[in-house]
Amino acid sequence: MKLRSVLTLALLLAVCPLSAQLPSREISARPEQIRFEPLEIELKDPARLRHRLSGGVPVYVVEDHTLPLVDVTVLLRAGAVLDTPGKDGLAALTASLVRRGGTAPRRPAEVDEKAESLAVRIETASRNEHVTVSLNCLSGRLDEGLDLLFEMLRQPAFDPETIELEKRRMIATMTGRNDDGNRILDREWTWLLYGRDHAVGRYTTAPGIASITREDLAGFHTRFWKPANMILAVSGDVDPKTIMKRLEARLAGWEKGKAAPWPPAPPSHRPTPGLYYVDRSLPQAQVAIGRLGLTREDRDRHAAALANQILGGGGAFTTRLMQRLRTEEGLVYGVTSELDVGPLWPEPFQIRFAADPAKVPQAIAIARAELRRLCAEPPTAAELETAQSQLLAQIADTFGSARKTALAFALGETLGRPHSDWRNDRAGILNAGAAGVQAAACRALSDDTMLVLVVGSWEKVAAAEGAKELPEPAQQLPLRDPLTLAKP
Amino acid sequence: MTRCQRRFFPPGLALALLLLPGLLQADELRLDSTVLRLDNGMTVLLVDRPASATVAAGWVVRAGSADDPADQTGLSHLLEHMLYKGTRTIGIDEYDRIYGRAGATSINAFTAPDLTAYFVSVPANRLELWFWMESDRLLAPVFRGLAAEQKVIAEEMRRRDATPTGPFAAQLDALFWQRHPYGQPGFGWLADVESATSEDALRHFRTWYGPGNLTAVLVGHFDRAKAAELARRYFGRLPAAPAPVRRLPPAPAPRAETRMLATCECPSQIELRYPTAPFLHADADALLVLAGVLNGRAGRLQSALVTAGLASRASAEQSSFERAGFFALRAQVAKPEVSPEQLEQTWADVLGRLQREPVPAAELERVQSSLVADALRRLDDPFFLMVQLLTYAGRGDWTYLQEQPRRIRAVTAADLQRVAQTYFRPEIRTVAIYRRAAKPEGAAKP
Numbered sequence: 001m002k003l004r005s006v007l008t009l010a011l012l013l014a015v016c017p018l019s020a021q022l023p024s025r026e027i028s029a030r031p032e033q034i035r036f037e038p039l040e041i042e043l044k045d046p047a048r049l050r051h052r053l054s055g056g057v058p059v060y061v062v063e064d065h066t067l068p069l070v071d072v073t074v075l076l077r078a079g080a081v082l083d084t085p086g087k088d089g090l091a092a093l094t095a096s097l098v099r100r101g102g103t104a105p106r107r108p109a110e111v112d113e114k115a116e117s118l119a120v121r122i123e124t125a126s127r128n129e130h131v132t133v134s135l136n137c138l139s140g141r142l143d144e145g146l147d148l149l150f151e152m153l154r155q156p157a158f159d160p161e162t163i164e165l166e167k168r169r170m171i172a173t174m175t176g177r178n179d180d181g182n183r184i185l186d187r188e189w190t191w192l193l194y195g196r197d198h199a200v201g202r203y204t205t206a207p208g209i210a211s212i213t214r215e216d217l218a219g220f221h222t223r224f225w226k227p228a229n230m231i232l233a234v235s236g237d238v239d240p241k242t243i244m245k246r247l248e249a250r251l252a253g254w255e256k257g258k259a260a261p262w263p264p265a266p267p268s269h270r271p272t273p274g275l276y277y278v279d280r281s282l283p284q285a286q287v288a289i290g291r292l293g294l295t296r297e298d299r300d301r302h303a304a305a306l307a308n309q310i311l312g313g314g315g316a317f318t319t320r321l322m323q324r325l326r327t328e329e330g331l332v333y334g335v336t337s338e339l340d341v342g343p344l345w346p347e348p349f350q351i352r353f354a355a356d357p358a359k360v361p362q363a364i365a366i367a368r369a370e371l372r373r374l375c376a377e378p379p380t381a382a383e384l385e386t387a388q389s390q391l392l393a394q395i396a397d398t399f400g401s402a403r404k405t406a407l408a409f410a411l412g413e414t415l416g417r418p419h420s421d422w423r424n425d426r427a428g429i430l431n432a433g434a435a436g437v438q439a440a441a442c443r444a445l446s447d448d449t450m451l452v453l454v455v456g457s458w459e460k461v462a463a464a465e466g467a468k469e470l471p472e473p474a475q476q477l478p479l480r481d482p483l484t485l486a487k488p
Numbered sequence: 489m490t491r492c493q494r495r496f497f498p499p500g501l502a503l504a505l506l507l508l509p510g511l512l513q514a515d516e517l518r519l520d521s522t523v524l525r526l527d528n529g530m531t532v533l534l535v536d537r538p539a540s541a542t543v544a545a546g547w548v549v550r551a552g553s554a555d556d557p558a559d560q561t562g563l564s565h566l567l568e569h570m571l572y573k574g575t576r577t578i579g580i581d582e583y584d585r586i587y588g589r590a591g592a593t594s595i596n597a598f599t600a601p602d603l604t605a606y607f608v609s610v611p612a613n614r615l616e617l618w619f620w621m622e623s624d625r626l627l628a629p630v631f632r633g634l635a636a637e638q639k640v641i642a643e644e645m646r647r648r649d650a651t652p653t654g655p656f657a658a659q660l661d662a663l664f665w666q667r668h669p670y671g672q673p674g675f676g677w678l679a680d681v682e683s684a685t686s687e688d689a690l691r692h693f694r695t696w697y698g699p700g701n702l703t704a705v706l707v708g709h710f711d712r713a714k715a716a717e718l719a720r721r722y723f724g725r726l727p728a729a730p731a732p733v734r735r736l737p738p739a740p741a742p743r744a745e746t747r748m749l750a751t752c753e754c755p756s757q758i759e760l761r762y763p764t765a766p767f768l769h770a771d772a773d774a775l776l777v778l779a780g781v782l783n784g785r786a787g788r789l790q791s792a793l794v795t796a797g798l799a800s801r802a803s804a805e806q807s808s809f810e811r812a813g814f815f816a817l818r819a820q821v822a823k824p825e826v827s828p829e830q831l832e833q834t835w836a837d838v839l840g841r842l843q844r845e846p847v848p849a850a851e852l853e854r855v856q857s858s859l860v861a862d863a864l865r866r867l868d869d870p871f872f873l874m875v876q877l878l879t880y881a882g883r884g885d886w887t888y889l890q891e892q893p894r895r896i897r898a899v900t901a902a903d904l905q906r907v908a909q910t911y912f913r914p915e916i917r918t919v920a921i922y923r924r925a926a927k928p929e930g931a932a933k934p
Contacts, residue, residue, distance in 0.1 A: 027721065030577065031586050031620045039541070039613035064539060067868055100785070109795075112785035117854045119861035138861060165795060172755065172800035172822050179652045179753050284643075284650040317572070317584035317595065327581060330639025333647050354647055382589065389591035393611070396541055397593065401869070 044399065046409045046419040051244055055256050059232040059247060060409045061240040064402030070142050070236040071403050072243075073134040074153065075414045078224040080128045081199040081264040087212050089170065089204035092126040094220045096166055098133065099124045102157035111152070120145040122152065128199045129264065129344065130414050139237035143246065150250040153225065158217050171206045177482035181286040181354070184278055185455045187485075188477050189288045192276060192451055193348055195269030200345075206483035226257025233410035235402040263416060266345035275471040277454040277461070278479055285357040285456025289367055290350030291449050293339050296421065301341050302428030303440035309387035310379050310437070311370060311445070312337030312351055314394075318386050320370050321351065331355055331363045339445075343415040349445060357456045361466035364452060371450070374441035378434035391429050395422065453477075517863070517890045522712050524719055528728035529700030532719040533877060533886060535707045537870050543708030544874035545618045546607025548882040550703075551696035553676075554601040554669040554736060554809075560688060562641070562676015565599040567689045569637045571606065572597075576628040578621075586621065590614045594871065601670050602810045603882025609871055612709040619722035622704075626697060626726055631686040638682055645675050652754030653922060663748055664761050664918040666740040670809060698729025703881040707874040739763055739812035742916045752922040755800070757820040758828040759920040760835065764815045764911045767808040767883045773895040774903040775806035775815050775911070780855040781847055781904065782817075782838070792838050793819055798826050810883045815911060828921045842908040846901035860893045 028034050044062065051059045083090045099122060102108040115122055120137040122145075133153060137145030177183055187203060194201040234243050271292060294301045305313075312321035315336035325332045332353045340347035351371075355363045379387070399405045412419060432440075452471060454461060461467065462474075478487045524532040556563045574580045587595055587608060597606040610618050648654040658673040665671025675681070704723065706715060740763065765771035782789045782804040793799035802819035819831045847855075867873055867889075880886045 025721065027725070028620070031617055031624075034616050034620060036613045036616070039611060066537070066539065067864060069864065069868065109786070109791070112790075113854065116784060116786040116858045117850075119857045121865075136865065138864075165797065168797065168822055169794075169800050172820075175824075176652070176755055179755075181650060282650050283655075284646045314593075316588060318588035323581065326636075326640055327633070328636065330636035331643070333640055333643040354650065355643065356646060382585070386585065386588040389589055390593070393591045393593050396611075400541065401539075403868075 043422075044405055049406070049409060051240060053227075053244065053248055053251055055227050055251060055254075057227050057230050057232060057247075057251065058410075058413060059234060059244065060406045061238070061243055062235040062402040062406040063237075063239060064235060065237050068139045068237050069136060070139050070145075070238045070243075071134065071136050071234065071406070072146065072149065073132055073233040073407060073410065074149075075231045075233065075410055076131050076133075076225060077129070077229040077260045077262060077414060078220075079126060079130045079199075080202065082220070082224060082260060083199065083202065084216065084220075086208060087216060088202045088208045090212055090216055090220055091131060092204075093163075093166060093170070093209070093212055094217050094225070095124040095126045095131040095133070097158050097163060097217055098152050098156045098221065098225070100166060101162045102159040103151045104155035104157055105151070106157075108157075108159050108162050111148070114148060118144050118148065120148065122149055130411075142238065142243075146246055146250055154254060156218075156221060158214050158221075160214055163214055163217065167209050167212070170204065170209050171483065174204065174206060174483050178280070178479060181280060181282045181284065181455045184280060184479070185286040185288055185352075185453060188276070188278055188455070189290075189348070189350070189453050192453060193269070193271050193290075193292055194267045198267035198269065199264070200267055201269070203485055205485055223257075224260050227251060227254055228257040228259045231410045231414050233403075233406035235406040263344055271451055273449055273451055275452045275454075275474045276477055277456075277458050277474055278477050279458040280455055280479055281457045282357075282455070284354040285360050285454055285461060286352075286354050287360060287364065287455075288350050288352050288453045289364065289371075289450050290348050291451060292346040293349040294341055294444060295346050296341050296343055296417065298341075298444075300436075300440040300444055302425065303432040303436040304444040305339055305341070305391060306384065306387045306429065306432050306437045307374050307379075307441035307445055308337050308339035308349065309390055310383050311374060313339075313387065313390060316390060318390075320373075321353075321367060324366050324370060325353065325363055329362075329366065331359050331366075335367075343412075343417045357460035358464045360454060360456065360461045361464050361470055364454075365466055365469050368447050368450070371441075371445060371447040374445060375438065375447075378438040381434070384432075384434055384437065388429055392426065395426060398422075517893045519867075519890050522716065524716055526699065526720060526724055528724065528726050529698070529730060530723050530726065531703040531881070532716070532723065533703065533705045533881070534710070534712050534715050535705070535873070535877070536710055536712060537708050540709045540870050541612055542609045542870070543612055543615050543618070543706055543710055544607065544609050544871040545615070545622075545704070545706050545708070546605055546874055546878050547622060547702055547704040548603050548605040548878040549697055550603055550701050550731065550882055550884070551734070552600045552603045552882070553672050553674040555696065555734060556669070556672055556676065556692075558669070558672070560676075560680055560684060561672045562674070562681040563684060563688060563692050564604055565674055565676060566637070566641065566681060566684050567692050568597050568599045568604050568606070569641065570631040570634065570686070570689050571625055571629055571693075573632045573637070574630050575624050576630055577624060580632040583621070583625075586617070590617050592617075599674055600879070600882070601672075601674070602884075603879065605875070605878040605882060607874060607878065609708075615706075615710055615715065616718055619718045623722035623725060626699075626702070626723075629690075629693065631689050634684075634686050634689075638684070641675060641681050642678060645678060648675070652752055653750075653757075656748065656750045656752070656920070656922070660748055660759070660761075660918070660920050663746050663920075664763075664814065666742070668740050668812070669736055670739075670812060695732060698731070699723065699726045700729050700731040703878070703886070705874050705877045705881065705886070707870040707877070734810075736811045739766075742918075745915055746918045748918070748920040750920065750922045751925050753925055754922060755820050756824075756826075756828050756924050757818070757922045758831050760817045760832070761918045761920075762815045762911050762913070763916055764806060764813045764907075765808070766811050766813045768885060768888065769808075769813070770895075770898075771903075771907050771910075772806060772808045772813055774899045774907045775813075777852075777855060777859065777896060777899045778842070778904050778907060779804040779806050779815070780859045781842075781851065784858070786854070788838050788841075789819070792834050793831060794822075796834070797822055798834060799831055802831075808883070824924070828923065832919070832921075839908065839912050843905065843912065846905050849901065852899075852901055852904070856896050856899070859896050863889075863892050863896070
């Protein structure tokens with residue numbers, strides 16, 4: 001049976017009554033007086049989109065014939081969690097070299113010329129948990145595009161010259177690590193929350209990258225880049241029967257391999273609340289306030305997500321932080337708060353903004369006061385309704401195109417997130433009441449559990465108005481060597 | 489009377505693409521669109537995407553930072569901010585709340601030298617709300633909370649200056665454009681922004697924001713007839729006003745090379761800018777293809793600079809504005825031992841070859857196919873499509889989007905050689921060299 005769900009926008013029916021009337025021909029005095037038609041949106045049933053190749057590889061196929069383009073994304077459980085100790089960056093470099101390092105029959109430059117002559121795009125990306133290789137091609141060139149994609153996947157050459165070039169490129173990127181306050185903040189914030197021992201907190205270093213050999217790369221590929229670790233997402237101008245037949249042919253004879261250890265162990269580090277800073281002269285100081293967030297098992301996750309949305313979700317102008325810090329005080333250009341629910345371990349809850357160093361204590365005080373207010377009083381009905389609409393719109397956007405739909409389901413399965421979560425999320429968001437949101441904020445977003453990190457000129461921050469209200473003691477973190485990440 | 493002009497409307501298809509399957513030879517690309525011209529002069533472009541659950545909706549005014557008075561730089565950008573401060577009906581903090589409660593997302597705007605664009609994504613059943621809100625603020629905006637917004641813009645400038653090359657951006661623009669208004673900083677100079685008044689913003693609004701100077705674009709799930717009726721009903725109430733005349737001087741014609749030598753906290757890098765051709769000029773198409781020959785993994789910059797170990801990245805770009813354009817080459821050193829001057833010398837070698845020898849037919853065909861496919865890819869996302877249509881409409885002609893593949897195909901190897909010889913002359917270029925500072929400032933020991 002095809003699952004039909006009155007999703008997202010129709011769910012707005014529950015929070016603001018709508019009429020089934022057509023728009024009137026009058027112009028209402030206020031926008032709230034406009035009457036809207038209900039909107040039904042079909043939620044695709046993942047079971048109907050999921051296919052299996054004969055070797056067991058799952059393939060999600062979502063058709064969309066608007067444009068003569070096809071997307072094929074291969075997701076592999078071969079991310080940084082599998083890096084060999086001391087060789088951080090091995091998984092990422094492997095993925096990069098699969099794309100750039102040539103294939104058995106073609107030199108690297110020949111691969112690029114072939115891709116350009118076919119007008120195909122093939123890109124790789126690597127994350128902690130997985131890597132992706134994506135192909136975008138004209139539907140009339142699908143066969144040739146797939147041939148090139150699977151030539152890369154199955155027969156990478158790991159050209160020695162390109163390995164050296166890639167290593168130099170990665171090291172060149174490292175040299176800029178301290179040039180931008182945001183990059184310093186990202187790194188130190190990750191370490192404060194997750195420590196440095198887990199893949200989440202393991203950053204590449206020049207010596208680590210230099211130690212990676214061609215044998216390491218080929219060995220990693222041979223071990224983990226196998227159908228047993230693979231899930232595919234296909235979307236666009238193609239039908240399931242055709243693509244499955246073509247994929248079957250490309251995977252024929254590829255040894256299934258052994259599944260990578262899964263799930264990876266979560267980080268064991270426990271963050272310590274308090275104020276931290278990196279002293280770095282910059283026109284704008286970068287600020288993070290937060291803690292570890294929630295996992296998908298947490299019963300409060302929907303109520304907490306609503307609390308976060310009301311606070312600063314997505315940097316929307318409707319949020320309390322944007323209203324207070326930007327609209328009323330003009331202290332920041334933008335401010336966001338995020339509370340992503342991690343499938344494997346908690347993602348951070350974090351408020352992020354940049355401000356004049358002399359205004360940082362004032363901005364931090366306002367942000368913390370708003371955190372306390374979330375726990376002290378329930379949100380208004382209008383705030384709750386807005387936050388519900390925004391979160392439901394986010395879910396709708398996750399499935400806003402054929403490509404996004406195929407990727408969302410394939411990524412969910414890769415990370416072990418059950419598809420039923422999407423429906424549970426919608427129900428949880430709609431069913432959370434103001435009291436529940438307040439209670440979740442008290443438990444999950446309590447101000448006294450927060451870490452605060454400032455990257456900026458500490459002399460200016462410490463001399464600013466309101467600096468005495470900052471948490472004590474302020475702990476300085478070193479500005480590390482960009483290539484080794486060692487203390488100076 | 490309202491005219492409803494229809495363009496190529498095959499039933500049942502959201503887009504018609506007459507591309508020979510896989511071959512990309514007949515590069516006729518037609519958006520299935522309806523263009524309305526309202527009685528008051530406003531243009532409304534409707535592109536439906538039935539599979540979408542939302543409508544990407546926006547409007548653009550053909551005036552931007554180049555239209556700021558010389559002693560009031562940043563006025564277009566300030567006005568962009570102030571148009572979110574309510575109307576005679578809507579309070580200062582209500583605009584976003586009303587959209588937010590309706591499930592609208594991506595509420596935003598941007599100011600460019602030729603145009604200012606305002607846009608949002610609304611649930612498909614809330615399209616009338618968009619017409620209400622946007623026509624209301626065009627009809628009766630009220631500029632409240634100016635002082636806080638001036639502080640916000642100061643933070644926006646500070647944000648730019650906190651990026652490694654941000655502090656030099658305005659100086660480079662001023663060097664390249666000389667006294668031309670395209671060189672005025674989009675944010676404005678801080679003193680100008682701080683001294684601007686609500687009356688200045690209102691005067692700028694009245695000068696430029698008449699319906700004859702506006703184009704609205706909708707891309708998403710809607711019924712065209714209903715959307716057209718809503719457009720007439722809501723935008724039709726704006727009093728008619730003809731498009732004002734832009735007073736932009738001709739592009740500068742430099743007689744000597746200009747160099748900016750900067751010390752930055754960033755990897756050493758170089759940017760070379762050459763004055764070229766404006767939007768819709770045939771040479772701009774040739775320069776776009778020339779950038780394609782240089783860019784990408786199979787491009788000439790990759791082999792000459794990146795694979796050779798000199799640059800960690802290198803790219804070329806033709807920037808086309810309504811009345812002028814420039815071509816930029818940007819490259820960053822791969823390691824400290826390489827100097828920006830070495831990158832410049834290698835660029836001179838690459839350029840010399842482009843000027844001496846025609847690009848081989850196979851290479852040109854490869855680049856053109858890739859560029860045409862990229863043009864097609866850019867139609868995929870409804871929101872991005874809407875922003876592109878606003879941008880091209882703001883520069884003077886949204887149909888460029890569908891003409892681009894044909895224009896790309898029309899470029900010959902002789903065109904590439906000619907534009908390389910015509911525009912890439914050392915005596916007219918501006919060169920910015922950024923050299924890494926010896927040691928980051930403020931790196932204190934704990």
